[in-house]
Structures are given as structure tokens and as C-alpha cells.
Amino acid sequence: MTANGVQYAHRILSAALKSAVKMELIFRNPALVVDPPSPEKQEVRPPDVATVNNLLEASGAASHRFYPAMRLIAYTRVRRGECLGLHWRDVDLVRQEITITASLVRSAELGLILEPPKSRAGRRVINLDDGTAQVLREHKVRQMEHRLVLGSTYQDDDFVFPDGFGAPLNPMALTRALQRAARQAEAGHVKTARPAALPRLSVASERPESRTGEQAVRALKCQHDFGCLRPPDARLAKGSSRGVCQGHEPTKLTAR
DSSP, X not given: OOHHXXXXXXXXXXXXXXXXXHTTSSSSOGXXXXXXXXXXXXXXXXXXHHHHHHHHHHHHHTTOTTHHHHHHHHHHOOOHHHHHTOBGGGEETTTTEEEEOOEEEEETTTEEEEEOOSSGGGSEEEEOOHHHHHHHHHHHHHHHHHHHHHGGGSOOOOBSSOOTTSSOOOHHHXXXXXXXXXXXXXXXXXXXXXXXXXXXXXXXXXXXXXXXXXXXXXXXXXXXXXXXXXXXXXXXXXXXXXXOOTTSOGGGOOXX
């Protein structure tokens, strides 16, 4: 295990033992007397312009749901946490600018939390180019359609880039998506298609009120957990009581 891994494990264990002290299960936290190793400093090598363009082309061509977030990071240089902590109230698509007011981070004790900028310079207004502003407009429309399909199941916290249910997105999900897109770009797997920000749950074949929220959730989980590319209406077709693609494990399709 690397020094970073040891430090992370120590942080998690220390938080668990701290809770045990509060519950009076133990008298003291033994992790406090252990000094974890210093994290390894790695040289940061930012990608060149050609690499970034290939990555965006790969993610956009694959209709990647994280394409708008990747585009925003690439064209504005915002940090991952700042991107995921962005709210629609901080986005002005008329003036084409965003205001950075918080960053989404993971706390060992509290989970995903929003933190204010560490300095005055961190709270800033960033102008958007025409292309990125248009990507965000289309992303907002798809997000609104998606929210209408899920109905009360959707947790509307006003995040620009939430998870499939409207809650804060785990930052590692975006990191893994970037890594996959980078591998695609390196392999040259680029096809022509329209980029999409969210998995779309079509309601064209039936009235929206005839589809239950539970079915929509299961169809969404089907696409999220298994990468299913079948049309959503096929997954929710008559005769599929669970709304699950054949061969997928139903126990993994429970709503969160």
C-alpha cells in the first residue's frame, strides 16, 4: 500500500474510533498516537491542448453523461470540487458566466459536504465561451426532462452536475469517467454521436403519469450500474414487471 493509501486508511480508522469514544465503547482513540506516513508528492503533468481535445471528443462522441462537466473543467480551469459544487443559481447563461462559491469535498466524518473557498481569490466569476454556454443550456434542458420523469424520486438540490437522483455526485465518479475517456482517446475509439449529459428516459411511447417512479428509478439504475444501452422504453415494456433488462441482477437495482 502506498503512503497515500496508508494515510487514507488511518483517517478512516481514526474517524471510526472517534465515534466509538463518543459512544463510550472505548476510552480513548488509539489512532491518535500513531503518525501516518507523509503523502507522496507526485509531479503534476497537465495534458497538452491536443490531448484535452481528444478527451473531449471521445467523451462527447460516446454521449457521455459527464461531457458537460468535462467541458466546463477544460474550458474554465475550475477544480473538480468547484465544478461539482456548482449550483444553477450560480450560473448566468444570459451573461454567460458562473460564480464559484463553494467546493464539493468528501469528509471522512460527514461524507460529501460543501466548503466555501479557502481564500478571497477562490470566490470568483468566470466567463464562459459560446460553446460551453450552449453545452450547459442543453444540459439544463435534459436535466429538467430527467427530473420530470423521476418526479418525487428526484432530490432537487439545484446542483448543475448531480448524480442520477439529484443528490451530490461522488467526485470519484467524475474522476473515473475522466480516466475512461482518456483511455478511449488514447485508443482512438471515437464515433460520431450527440453528447448527452444525463441518461434519457423516454416517455414518448406512453403517458408520463402511467409510468411509476419506481420503474423509472430501476431503469435509471439499470443504465447506471450496468451501462445498459437498450432504449428505456424497452426496459419498461409490458411484460417486464421489474423494468430490468434480462440477465441483470435484480438485487442491484434497488432505489437509494
